[in-house]
Structures are given as structure tokens and as C-alpha cells.
Amino acid sequence: MATARFNASAAALRAITYRISSTPTEQLPGVASQIAGQLWRCQDLLAASADQLKQAGDAAVLVHKFKTHLSTLLQDRTVHGRWVAVVLVKATIEAGGVETLSKSNAWVRNLLGILKKPDPPTTRTLAVIALTRIFMLTWDHANLIREITTPALPAFVGTCLNNAESKRCSPAELQTILEAFIALVPRHLTTFRTNESNIRALATAILSSTSSGPVSGSYFTQVHRDLASRLLVLLHNCTPKQGSAAKWDESLKSTVAAAHATCDRIFRSVLEDWESTAGVQNTVPAQILFKGIPELEENDNAGLTGWKGIFSGSERLVTLLELLQAHLDAMTAAPVTLRLGQLTDLLIRIFSVAPPRTGVQDAIKSNSQISKDERDAMYTVLPRIHVAALNIVQTLLTRYANIVISIMQPLLTQIAWVFQAEASDPNLRSKVYTVLQAILLLRGQAMMKDDVSDIEPVMKFCCDDLAAGKSEPAKSLNASGLIPRDSVSNPSICPTLLEAARNLLPILCGQLDPATLSTRVRIQLERTAILIDHRDALVTCVLNPTTNGAGRARSQPSLLPILARRFPEANEVEALLRPRMPAIRQKVSSEIEEDDEDDDDAESVAERSNAFEMSDGPFNTSNKDAEHAPDVLEETIDDSQSEDVGENIQVHHVAKDLKPQAVASEKRNSPSNEGLGQNDDRPEKRLRVTPAEVPASNSEHSVANGRTSPSIYSQANTVPTVASMERGEEDDSDFEMPVLTMESDTEDEG
Template sequence: MAPHMAELATLRALTFRLSTTPTAQLPQHVPAITASLANCRSLLSSNQASDTRSSSEASLAIHRYWKLVSNLLQDKTTLQGRWAGIVLIKATIEVGGWEMLQKSLPWVRGLLTALNKPDPPSSKKLCIITLTRIFVLTREYPTLVREITTPSLPAFIQACLQLATPKASTSLLQTILECFNQLVPRHPAMFRTYLKPLLQLVGHTMAPTPSSKLAAEQSSSQKLHVSSGVSDAARRLYVQLPCCAPKGASNEEWDKGLKNTIANAHRIADKVFRAVVEDWQSPLRGASTTNGHTLDDEVQDLGSDSMSLPPWTGIFGGSERLVNLLRLVKEHLIAPTASVVNLQVGVIVDLITRMLSLTVPSTGAKNFQNSVRFNNQVGKEERENLWLILPQVHVAAIEILLALSHRSEDSMSALGLLVLDQLVWVFNAEKDTPQIRTASYLAVAQLIRRSGASLPKPSTDQLSGMIRSCCDDILPSEPIAVAPNQASTQNKACGTSQQTSTNVDAFLKSVDSKDPAANFDGLKQSAYNLLSVLLTSVRAQYLSDSIRARIDRTAVLAQHKDAMLASILNPPPSKKFGKPAASILPLMARSYAHDKDVEGLLRPRMPVIRVGIQEAEVEDDMEEEMIENIEEPDENNERFVGEELDTLLETAGQTEALAADSAMADAPGLGFGSELARDTPSPFAMPIAFGSNTTKLATELAPGGSKRPQSEDILPSLTKRVKVDVEAKEKAPAQIPATAVAITAQTSEIAETPITTLAEPSSLQSPKLLDTPAVAGEGSDDDDDDIVHLVLGQDTDDDSD
């Protein structure tokens, strides 16, 4: 309740302000009133049919406001009152919605009456805009369309056509055409009866020829003041008029209009391009109607036109007509249609090919583009005027190409190479014109974005000149200053100097150096877009080192973030094996240190995402192997501590007899050394014979410790080692140096007695069991009882036997 009370108070205040302000001063107060009216949206759009006290008060306030606005609209004394009433009606309709629309029929009638009054163009424009807004909003409600739009729209169309006279101002004419553009697609049936006057109106406005020499001879009743905005609105209206055709015939009318426009463009081109002999031959149309016997003294078109276009004379008037027709073709491509239409791309591409096949000859005598053949029946002046208007024609043709690329999307990739060659051809001939550079940058960027990855290297090499020009437009070079000593020239033949005129201002340095390309809209922006597209879509190996260095330099100096990112993500190929090419990533990290995308390049935090089932399976197998390798050491240690020693003891007992039989054949006698060599398996004799840390090994195997210490080197199975040693013994009977170790049970002292014998070189590769003589206690029985024979891998305790 509180919000409605606040809005009610606001509406009462606005009503009081309108009623107390003099009518002549209302235009100054209307902007503030309309701004405050937005605060009453809920109140004006709510239904006030209830019988409550608050509802009745709100209904009374709304009725007072509505009555006051109606009185302002019907004011017959002052123009300011009607102007204020029109503005308030539009604001109230947009704020109130359906509640205000269903009460707006008296307002619509008053607006139509005001439209026929001799008010200034500003009031008529506001009246047309307000009525158009009402007709657009009522389309969503069939009941309101039947009650308001259907009886009022024909009168509105007729009133607007009566206002579109030669005396009408340009702004009023543009407003009428824009309103028709809004209403024709929404109410096509009501405009069907007005097609003929509408075609006459757009025929005089969509392709103007202000440079025509017939303009001065035309009467004022036939001449309309046409600006670029009026011609654009008229072309959009002409494209939408086919939807007014009967049901099912709109697509045929649209196709007929497009073909008629293209045929008219070819006919005008025959007259404008008569100064040269064209190499273009269209397979889709007949021979040209212009030949040497039908040439007029001046380029002109005075005959009847199938599109109701006015006549023209002069090459400049013909160029303006040709450019406007090309823009009309572009409007056919970009404008929405009421139904599905069939587009013949070949006809449009044929028109583009003809427009781009003729270029301005270059000044170089050896340039291959100087192959233009001149028509000797046409004067030099007309030929030079043709070179002057050609860039405008080429820009209009490139705009058609852009529109076709946007509409056809990926279907244009098949024509990419052909169109790209023509664009490069035109650019190399007319790159001094900023409009040509802008249009070429946009078109090439669009084509490369679609088919840059499939672009071959020869086509990429053709873009070198355009890439250099693009970099120069982004970073213009400084003007070259002429040295002061070049002001005077000396004739060396005569020995005299000739004084020439010198510009004194040239010695003064300009403080404010301006960019020469800054005055052309879109040039630098199109060059910016092309630079990033080149680095993104073109293969890096197809760009030469100098071109790539120039692009990277321009991107860094201009602080072009998108181009720098594209350069980092698409690096140039490396010239040295195993060494990556230079990257501008450090420079970008310094310039954009706080950007999230740069941070993602420098320090990626996401894991690598592999694509494909096989790579995922390989990665899972590697992870499982890593987990098993981590778990295996613990299991091996636990098994080694408890079970390893028992296994060694059992294996040693089984192989003792085999080792003894092998040693009996060569044993000279029985003693401690022979028993040690007999009982010790050969794998454990090798470390004792050749190892350097024999003392440490004997200490670790003292009687105090019953378990084998853990070691990272796991020896192979004893059974396998015994078999290898037995075979080695049979093959190599020579003896090798050995060391016998004796450990007493009481004192735990370690005695080492090296006994060296001669051995063959082959004994190093094939070790065998050795017979070692007694070391200590041979003559004393007590000492022999105290001596315990050491057998490695076997328990030294007596109970173990």
C-alpha cells in the first residue's frame, strides 16, 4: 500500500505542476515531468476496478492527469501546448502498458488531427513517432489491434505520404521512412494497397544522384532533398516491401527485386566503364549493349527505369547511381525476410567479380596490373574521372562480399581463395585510399577467420603487402624531415648553385604530431582486428621471419593484448633443433601482470586433460604401477624379516651335499679352511674373496644377531646360484685368491688370514669353491673344540643340527 501511496502523491504533484505552469513555458518543464512519470509505473499500469478508497483515489488522480494531457493535445491557441501533449502521451503509453493502451483511442485520433495541422516539422516528427509507437505496442494484443490499429493505420499512412513532398525537410522524410520500416513487417496487409505510391517514394530516394547535371533542370515538384540517412532508410524499406505481397508470393517478389537490382547495376556499369575495354565476361548475362557505334557524347541514362529511378547524366552521377545500387544489393543480403528465400550466390559473386576486376593502373611502368585496355573513342578526361570514382565502387563491392560472408557463414569457404586473390589485387592497386584499406582489412579478416587454416602458402605470401600496411596503420611511421642543406642545389657541370624556394615553417618542429589515419573512422580498428586474426588463424610456418617479427613488434608496441595472446598461443616454428623459438610472453607478463588470462598462461593450475581413450588407459596403468611400487617395499621388508632366513637355511641344507661332492675331488686335506670352503656356498664365497668390506660383513653376522640385515640389493635364489657355480667349477678348475675368516665363540674376535695363490685370468669370470688350509689351532685339541666353523647362511648354534 505504501508504494502506491507514494506513486499517487507523485502523480498528483505532476498534475498540479502541469495545471499551474503556463502553456508557453511547458516545453521547458516537460523533460523533468516525463522523468518523474517513470516513478508512477505501478500505479499507471495497475487495474483500478476495485471499490476501495485507495483505488478510487488513484482512479481519480489518473483520470485528472489523462484529461489534462488530452486538453494539451487539443490546444488550438498555442503550439507549445500540443507539443507538450504529444511528448506526455508517448511517455504515458510506454509507462502504463496495456492499461493506458486500451484508453488511447481518443489520443490516436487527436494525434492524427495534429498531424494534418500546419505545425513545424519537429511537432510532426514527434506525432509520427508517437503514433508508430502505439501501433507497434498494440500488435501483441489482437483486441487492441482490431479497435485501434485497424481503423487508424490507413489514415496514418495516407497522411505520411502527403507529407513526403519536395518541400518536406530531410529529417521529416527520414522519420517517415523509418516509421514505415517499423510498421511494414508488422502490418503488411494494410500497406498492400499503398505499394504503388511507396515504390515511387523509395524510387526517388534510395539511389540519389546529386552530382547529375539534370538536377538543376528538374522542377522543384520532382526534386526531393535526400541525404545519406534518407537513402539508407529508403533502401531498407524497398527490401521489406515484398512482404506486402499476397500470401505465398513474398519470396518470389524478393527474388525478383534482387535480380532486377543486379541487372540494373550491370546496365549502369556498362555506361560508367565505357572508357576501358573490360576483360570480364559474364556467363550469366548476354553481351553488353554498349559498343563503339552506340556511344553518346556524355555518359547518361535518360530512358525509363524498371525500378522507377530518376534519370541521370555525367560520369559522377552514374557512379553515384552504381554505388547506391550495390548498397541495395547488400541490403537484400542483410535484411530479414518474412519467409524462406532462395539466394543465388553465383549471380552476386559474378557482380562482385566484375566490380573488382577493373583497378586503377599503377604508376610503375613494369607493373603487371597496367594491363588495362583503353577505349580510344572516350576522352582522357572521362578516363581520369573513372580512376577517381573506382575506389568508391570497390568499397561498395567489398561491402557486398562482407554481407554475403555473414549471411552464408561457412558456405563461403569454397570461394575464399578466389575472392582473396581479387581483394589482394585491388589492395595493391589502391592501397593509398583509406577506405579501400579499411574495407580490405575487414573482408580479409572475415575470410581468414573462416578458412585461414586451409590457406596455402602462396596465398599467404600474397598477403605480405597488406600485413605491412596493417602494421603501419596501427603504428604510423614518423614523417621524414628534409635537411636544411637540401634547400639549395648545385649544378656540378657549370659549377654554379641554384637557389630554390624554401618553406621557413619546415624548420620548426611541430609539437603536436597527429596521426594521419586518425580522421578515418574504422581504419585503425579494422587493422587491429586483422592483426589478431592473422596470428590466430594462419599457420605459423607460412609466415616469413620478417613478417612475423613485424607483427610481434607491432603488437608489443601498440599494447595489443589480443594479438599478443595469439602470438604466444601460436608460436613460430623453431629454426634450431631442440630449442624453442623466441616468445613475447615475458613482455606480455610485464604489461598485463594482473590479468587473469595472462596469469593462466604463466601459472596454469589445472591438470593436463588428455583426449582419447588410449591415452586415458595408459595414464591409469601408470598410476597403478606407481601405487604398486609404493606398496611393494613394505611387503618385501616384512617378508624378508620373518621368512627369508628360514628359506635360506632350508636351501643351504639341501645344497650342502652337492657342494661337498664338488669340493672332495680337489681337496688336499681336511682342516678348518677346507671345511669352510666346503660348507660355504659359492655365492657367499665371492664377496669374501673379492669384496673389500669383509670385516663389516663378518661383524654383522656375529652370533649376537640372529637375523640377516636388510639390504636394498636382493640376492638371487641359492638354488640357481649353486647350479651356476657348479658349472663354473667344472669349466675353470684354477684357484683364485681367497680370504678365510674365523670367529671364536668366546671372544668374538675376528681373524683374517689372506692366502694368495696363482690363478688364471679366466678364474675372475668363473669362480669356484676353494680349499683353504687351517689358520689357527691345528696342534691343540682345546683350541679345536673352542673353534666354531662358520658357514654363511646357516645357524652356528649346535641345536640347529
């Protein structure tokens, strides 16, 4: 078997070598991806040791020939050859495993040489990726770290920093360099410690750039800023003598201080009513603060350069908030102390400033010393700032969960207030939906009615966004006239907003106590779930029916028929309509066992005891006459919907000619009218009929959506119904419950 695999690998490697040698160098980039994919077929041969290659005939010569071609391409004079060589070297090392990796020192030196050459940015980008992958593959082998990574990593870091500061560096190459540093810093602290100042300067230069600031000659995308924030936070691990935790705490405090200093300047056009609970003081005197345009001339506490103008200041505040989020996301080498009060203080200050609402007298007052134009500009950039602050709240909930739940209530109140003022911004609505979903998953069941009333505007906007996400429905409706068919998504609505609203809808229906929701909002949630065919939302509405003030379910139609009609194949629907609970075997009381004369009579009593207790499903007919069985459907749906439910759900009854196997005394088997329909804790009163006890020959089955399920049984001739008891009708029957068994009845009664 091993020989066959070696032969197949040798044949594939021979074909690859021939293709590399016979194809002109200028045409190799076009087939490089195909060759790299075929190298995995040579995995057995490339990963074989020298002794195994000697036993495989000319396999050693074939492998040596292939590696020689790769080494030649790495030193090729053309750009095409070097580009192909970088791609194939990475693929070869990944396919060959440790055996090929241990012999890759020469390839690593050639790749470092390519980084120093004026090759196109794509070649250098691929070289950075290949070298980073090689360094990561050595982590599980200490000897390979000493032989490969330790000698080559310092040159790699220095060359990458030089290339990143060069004008010929492309955005893709810079992104690759930042990602490589983020992957390697936690594992090679000593090597990066010598270059910490240069790396910090690169990261701060990226974070200090603003679109409205001075032109620096370099363009940095949002991805660059996110990566620079992560890299800047990870540099605390390079602090010597186990000082990483203190360095992380110091960096966090300086970032919060820089954010407050920026807020002092860009919020100067309004009179803030915020009072710090963490002892934060204004960083600049009022006589200097209100002069000229808002600006910061020197570097801030986080080490970022100054800025000028309201738009540059808003971008700086967003950058600082993203840096705070990176502190919460980043891994730490040692346990750190999170100063939650400082973060909460900053977030409440940011959420306390919002644009004025039309027709509503807000607490925010304008500063007469600042022009209206600057104030309007500040209101324009506020939604982006609030979105960055909401990202921090989301990170806190995701990372710390129940630990930070105590600060969520004041933040939720501020978020709801900001939402009403800036609901026109789709990005803010989307982020509020996501944050509210995380909050409700943690404390939704514990929210009081006043708390829920604060977020009712969010619920209404969520329903409106989902309804707007559907185009106008077609004219043809289904039988109920409620559910539009053939409706498609509206492309004018942001997909991210629709996804966030769709994820929030079932949480609103399931995590909030129905008693805390107003009737109008609950109806709007249910209608939206029907309109957009949201299965999870419909299921949660069915499982959490509306209640009145006393906590009892209101008498209004259930959404179960609509759910069953729209999603008949769903497992949730199957479980709700036809619950298949296992039979509960209960010990029969000793009194019944003593009165029985033989084992057959005892068995029949036990089976009759199990025959009275039915599951509490929506179609329970254990206490009802067979003629009144359809009345159960009328309790959950109206008359217009009962016919539709009958399309999928049919109620049948046991044939009336079933004969009992044994008859017990009338005294034990005749329950009083008072006991029917009530729960009784005595074993002889807790009776159940299970589908397994129904004779297959005499029972009917209801078939819905291709599935066969046991019918629901009631004894029409012997069991009095609850309705007849309420009307005072007398029951002339002996009230003898026939026993349902799987055996045919051949004996006569008596």
C-alpha cells in the same frame, strides 16, 4: 506494501498534475523531459485497473484529472502545448502499460489530427514516433489491434506519405517516416499493400537522386538512401497469394541487371578482360555506347530514373550495390533462393577494374575511343564503388558464413589486387581490413603459403597504419629499450581505419599458420604489437610461435617476457605463466601394490608416481637440478631480457631438509637416464607434482603483481639433471625421490 507503493505513486502524480496546471504553456517545453521522467514513478497507479483505483481512495480522481490535462493539451491552440502533449502521451502510455493503452483511442485520434496540421516538423516527427510506438505495443494483444491499430493505421500511412512528399517535410521527419514504415510493414501487410505503389514511388525517388544529377528541390542524405533501400526490399512481403519469395528473387535479378547496365557505361573507357559466367550480355551496342558522354536515358531494370555523366553513373552503381546489400540483410516472409553465381559474377567484374599502378604492367588496357579525362574521372570514383562491393562481401560472410566460403578464394585474390592499386584511399583500406578479418576467421587456418603471400601487402599496410596511429614516442624507454612509453594516438589518422587495423592484427597473428608467413612479415607484426601495446596480438604471437619449414618452432626469443611486463594483471598472462592444472589421479599398477607391505608404502609410491610428471609450461623444472633451474629461462628469452623477467617471476626450490615418509625399493624408484625428459605411456612413469602436494611450511612462494603462486620444485640432492647426463657425469645418489605431503614429518628414515 502495495498500499505504500500506491501512496507514493499518487503523491508523484499529484505533483506532476500540479506542475502542468501551474506552469504557463509557453514554458512547458522546457520541463517536458523532467515530467516525462517522473511519470515512471507513477507506474503502479497508471497501470492499475478501475477496481484497484476505487480501493485506493481518491486515486481514480487523480488519474482522471491528469488524463484530462493531457487531452486538453493535445487540442491546445498553441504549438507549445501540442508539442508537450505528444511527449507526455507517449511517456504515459509506456508507463501505464496495457491498462492505459486500452484507453488511448482518443489520444490516437488527436495525434493523427496533429499530423495533418501545419505544425513545425519537430511536432509531427514526435507524433509519428508516438503513434508508431502505440501500434507496436498492440502487437501482443489481438483485441487492441482490432480496436486501435486497424482503424488508425490506414490514415497514419496516408498522412505520412503526404507529409513526405511535401516541401515542408524536414530531413529528420522523412527519416522518422521511413523508419516507422520499416518497423510496421512486416506486421501489417494488408494495410500497406493498398499503399504499396505510393511507398515504392517514394523509395525510388530517394534512391534515384544523385548529387550531380538534376536539381529536384529535395535533399536526401545517405541515411535516407539506406532506409529507402531497406523499405523497398521489404515491400516484397506485401505480394498477395504467397508470392513474396518470387517477388524477392525477381527484385534481386533486376537489381543485378541494372548494375551490369551501369557498369557497361561507366567502364567503357577501359577494355575489360572480364568474362561473365552467368551469361550476362552487353546491354547497348558499341556504336551507341562510345558516343557522347556516358548516360542512361530511360529507367533501369530496378525502376530507378536515368542518369547522365560519369559521376552520376558512379553514384547510381553505388546505390544499386547498396540495394543488393539490403536484399541480403532484409527479413523475408518465406524461404528464398539466393543466386550466388549472379552476385559473384558482378563482384568479380567490379573488382577486375582498378587504376594502373606505377611501374607495374597491369592487364587493364585503355580504350582509345574514349578520352583520357573520362578515364581519369572513372579511376577517381572507383574506390567508392569498390567499398560498396566490399560491403556486399562482408554481408555475405556475416549472414551466410561457411556457406559462401567456396567463393571467397577468387574474391580474395581480386580484393588483394584492388588493394595494391588503391591503397592510398583510407576508406578502402579500412573496409579491406574488416573483410579480410571476416575471411580469416572462417578459413585462415586452411590458407596455403601462396594465398598468404597475396595478402602480405595488406599486412604491411596494416602495420604501417597502426604505427602511424602512434605519435612520436617519448625519449624515456623501459629497461628493455623496446617499448615506448607515454605514446598517444595520432589524431591525423582516421579512427575507423585505426580500429579496423587494430582488430585485424591479432587475427593475422593467430589465424594464419606461422609456417606460411615470411620471416620479415612475422617480425613486422610482432614489432607492431609491441609498439602499440596490443595485448590480444601479443597473446596470439606467444601462443603461435614462428616455425621453420619442418613445422618446428624457431629458436628466437619469445614475446612472453614483454607480455608479462606490459600486462601483468591480465588473466591470459596469468594462465600462461602459472598454469594451474588439476591433479590427475591415476591408478597405480598392480605390480607396485603387490610389492608394498602396507597402505602407507602404497600411498608413498602413488605420490612419488605423481611427482615426476610436470606441466609443459615455459618454466618446467621437473627434470632439472635446482642449480640449473634458471637455464629454463634462457631457452625462451635472451640474456638482456632474463633480468627483466626476474622482476615478475621468481623460481624457488623446496628446502633440502625435507624427509621422506616412506622409502620404496631402489629397483622401482631408480629410472634410467634414457627415460628422463621423455614421455612414457606406462602409469608408473607418468608422474606429476601438483601444488597441492607441497608442504606449506617448507615451500616458498613466488609473489608477482600482488598474487601468490606455488613455487616450482626440483630435488637438487637426489635427481640428476639432463645436463649432467649429457656430460656423462655419474650420479652417486640412490635416486630416492622424497615424498611431498601436507603432514609434518616426525618419523625417522628407515
